[in-house]
Amino acid sequence: MGTNNKILNEANFLQVLSKSKLDKNDFYTLIFADISEKAFEALAAKARLVTIQRFGMVKGLYIPLYLSNYCNNVCEYCGFSSNNKIERKTLTAKEILVELTDIFNKGFRNILLVSGEWNNFANIEYLKSAVEIVRKVGFHSISVELGALPQEYATMLTVAGAEAFVLYQETYHRPTYKKVHTQGKKMEYDYRIEGQARAIQGGFRKVSFGFLAGLYDVEEEAIEMFEHISYIKKKYWDAEIGISVPRITSAIGVDHTQYQVDDQLYARILMAYRLAFPEATISLSTRETSTFRDGMSDICVTHLSVESKTMPGGYHEEVEQSLEQFSVIDSRSLADMTKVLKDKGYDVHFKDWQRELS
Numbered sequence: 001m002g003t004n005n006k007i008l009n010e011a012n013f014l015q016v017l018s019k020s021k022l023d024k025n026d027f028y029t030l031i032f033a034d035i036s037e038k039a040f041e042a043l044a045a046k047a048r049l050v051t052i053q054r055f056g057m058v059k060g061l062y063i064p065l066y067l068s069n070y071c072n073n074v075c076e077y078c079g080f081s082s083n084n085k086i087e088r089k090t091l092t093a094k095e096i097l098v099e100l101t102d103i104f105n106k107g108f109r110n111i112l113l114v115s116g117e118w119n120n121f122a123n124i125e126y127l128k129s130a131v132e133i134v135r136k137v138g139f140h141s142i143s144v145e146l147g148a149l150p151q152e153y154a155t156m157l158t159v160a161g162a163e164a165f166v167l168y169q170e171t172y173h174r175p176t177y178k179k180v181h182t183q184g185k186k187m188e189y190d191y192r193i194e195g196q197a198r199a200i201q202g203g204f205r206k207v208s209f210g211f212l213a214g215l216y217d218v219e220e221e222a223i224e225m226f227e228h229i230s231y232i233k234k235k236y237w238d239a240e241i242g243i244s245v246p247r248i249t250s251a252i253g254v255d256h257t258q259y260q261v262d263d264q265l266y267a268r269i270l271m272a273y274r275l276a277f278p279e280a281t282i283s284l285s286t287r288e289t290s291t292f293r294d295g296m297s298d299i300c301v302t303h304l305s306v307e308s309k310t311m312p313g314g315y316h317e318e319v320e321q322s323l324e325q326f327s328v329i330d331s332r333s334l335a336d337m338t339k340v341l342k343d344k345g346y347d348v349h350f351k352d353w354q355r356e357l358s
């Protein structure tokens, strides 16, 4: 990885904690140094301080809308994988409107549109018109998670009104990437890793990065993603950055236990990202437990998904569990989640307050 391999101790770690700007070696130290519980708590305290300095006592809540679970790719960790024999569905324009109306009436103004990739049913014209429908309904901010796009597709989506682009590399370890992506456009590692750059060139204001914690050694993945983000920030200094590192959870046909990540290491990685990229939003999905989400939102997480249904049509009708991309663990309602945050003194926003401040 090109980082120094010396044994890192608590003194090295505390020295990094006193810095305001971190390079790759500093990030490496935060992840790998051998530290006590007390030093871990010092990391949490610093991460909380930096989060409050940059974002105040504000948490953003958002909701994903799954448009289609058709997908041309085979990703062995995903329920939508094209070789899984599941019922497939793509929302019609009318169904999108019905789902959006339900979501809008709950109070959300910030939405994440999700679709299976390189999908003949949800092609670029379909996705563009879905973004236009979202705009017409009155949503304030639209994020999309649709796979690595060519620049001209990114432009079409931003012209239609999308602003934030979410793309997980899934794993930065090339042999693992090759092993778990066995069919479709997504097999092209290098095309995907340049996805954020093409999105920015296509007009996206914000790009998000992530990997699936549990596919490979999580510490090594964390360092590689640090480098990926640093590369994009150097090239496009004014692009806003988002970070999300979901842990693998169960889905149809998935069994990943080899690289399971415990809560302490997972928290340490998220906190290290907070110190490395103080201005980045950090999201935590409903794949995590309520206890973990509440704890991390006090430290470094700024955005939380709520009431997520990970299947097309999930908000308005009873749809089969087999349509899910992954299982939801924190199933609290929007009202419950809002109360938890407000009781702790946070302002809860349902739209993208960062855009308003910029």
Ligand code: SF4
Pocket (backbone or CB within 6 Å): 071, 072, 073, 074, 075, 078, 079, 080, 081, 082, 115, 116, 117, 147, 186
């Ligand atoms: S992870 Fe994405 S690209 Fe892979 S099968 Fe699932 S929806 Fe398709």
